Amino acid sequence: FVKWICESEEQYKIIPVGADWTNREPLLGYPNGLNSKEYITPDSSVLHVLIEASKKENQNRPHFLILDEMNLSHVERYFADFLSIMESDDSIKLYTGSDRKSLDGLDIKQEIHWPKNLFIIGTVNIDETTYMFSPKVLDRANVIEFRITKEEIAGFLENPQTPDLSKLEQEGINMAASFLNISASKDIYKNDVLTKKLNLFFSELQDVGAEFGYRTASEMMQLITKLKALEPSTTDDECLDIAIMQKLLPKLHGSRSKLVKVLIVLAALCINENQKEDFIKNFDTHFKNKFDGVIVIFDISFEKLIRMYRNVLANGFTSYAEA
Template sequence: MDKIIEQNKNKFNEFLKTKVSRESTVKQYLAWMSKIQNWFIEKKIVKDDFNIWVDVYEITKIEDYLNDEKKSGWKATNKPIKNWMSSPWNAWVAFNENNEITIEEMDDIDLEKFDIHSFNERVFESGLIFSEKLISRFVSSLLTKPFVLLTGLSGSGKTKIAQSFVKWICEDDRQYKIIPVGADWTNREPLLGYPNGLNPKEYITPDSGSLSLIIEASKIENADKPYFLILDEMNLSHVERYFADFLSVMESDDKINLYSGTVRKDLDGNDIPNEIFWSKNLFIIGTVNIDETTYMFSPKVLDRANTIEFRVDELNIKSFFDLPSKIDLSVLGSKGAKMAKSFLDISQENSIEKDEEYTDTFVKFFNELKKVGAEFGYRTAVEMLLLIKKLNIVSNISKNESVDIAIMQKLLPKLHGSRSKIAKVLDALILLCLKNGQTFSIAKSDEVLAENIIYPIAFEKLVRMYKNALDNGFTSYAEA
């Protein structure tokens, strides 16, 4: 009997993988099965009756379903999945009642819920020095939109925070690629490859492995795994030249065409599809250094990303010198992999709610930014509200803190101009960061009391930009 049960289990698992992995009901079924299994393990309940019911009776029904499919075709069958899903659920409810188990108790069992505190702890163990707020900003930005830019001082940890997160949440290193951008990237070939003009059956894939990663991420069986493409020093070349296809499809369900005609293969004999798409489980992180060898991002790029600035302050550097330690990222290895599906589920929670306080604040910023042509559109408005929502999901953060982060990451990156053009606007924006009734003078900016600042991150950035405008006659969000 045990052998039959094991065989039926294998058949059932294979069926779920190959036939209906896209169906939400099946995903719910799998999650439910996992919860039940964990519950039984925890409670040490005898489960023979339950196993026989699932592995024999229901497998028989599924095999009948498959036989019908062979006769009439998958799409033509008149037995929707929900029809055989309802029976197992009703049977489980009956079993539940007979064994004095409550549905509420089952719902409380969620061993794989995404927990940012677990990541914080592992980061600390690894020897990296990042504040919990910075980690929350980074993770929440990924959950808001799968395109994040990390800018700031060279050596401040931009690549390390990305590397540490992907090591923590991925099952193995096949789910991410760290690719250094070259100064000679003038088209999409370094990321997407190109069809061999001399061989109509061959497609040359990039050595970086970026295309292979994108194709793997789009496979049905990998839908519950996050994949990450980390582009290091993204602005060594003009982003709009090599990244244009990605910018285009980011806001739509359109696909990127690779070639036309019959199917081509790579040098290893693998089929390369003639078009690819940006799947919901693919995240792209770009690191940005600002110096004389790099290029500035256009508003088109900045508008589509969450931009996080990395700075090293006195407290950070003192903490390091007080307790210097060697970085060991191995302690992060796949420790958060069981939370990957929960992470992806949160990333798909895209409903937004009205909040009059947010509206009033953002409209005031809009009116001031408009004076220098840096106002924002509907896309940015939606993404600010989503960012605030994701910040509140993953961390305990106040309303003012979340608004402060949204202003810093979505409104200020496009702000730039000469002293004569921008000084008055900077002054007005700084006042919006202070409590009502406060006055401001750039000469006395260090004397502003912390309790009078509503949005400290944005305030500090705007003051630095103001000082740069006075010293250099020009200022921008990006700082060398």
């Protein structure tokens, strides 16, 4: 996507996150303690991208930071400054005292603001070498899970090849301004039926201490609004399904005794309302029959909840992030 929408490589940077990142220096650098006029910029070039995105002539060009394997270290440690100013008009304080320059002659101001045309994407794998995300991080992010089907892997094995990303380069640059306009819009798509359904999910998540707050509710409604803007034919239920999957379910984790009943009730909220009571009462039967005859409204969320249910039965514990 980044190669598709960007005009040049100056608009994005792929940053491999290190397991030893314990502070902000790998992203923002630090003032040289031996030279009051010098600022040491990080090898990751993050600061350079921030400065480029802040320039007036680049306001209509989206910029991206791609943190590769971002959970190899605690995100809350190296990314704390970004998390704090992400939704405010505050700035990141880089240093105090006299003005400084980088080693390559770039003027580094004492503080830097979050440019509205800067977006951060993080790739995540879950295994024994990685860390889980705190609620603070999850509240400020949309989690997108990538999975492949048997048909897709079969098609790949029949004709394995490496994707040629060069074919995507600059193909979407005429959409850059529209992308920024949609992102900046604060309009909210309002619908009483959506509000009612979200309230039901709130009530069930509250029972396990995973209820969402004002920020999450607002971001879910904004996501639904933007999905509608991108594809007006998308139904309200399809939009809400995506919002539930990206914003609500990632906070679910816990033991079998804590989550089994909650997972069943949440799954029941994903099906036809007329079947809800029977679904909960005879869940074991439906589960054994692979939910034959059940009318699912929120397909993506339902499938995820059932996978989590299987995991909690098999392991005694489950979470959104599956190793």
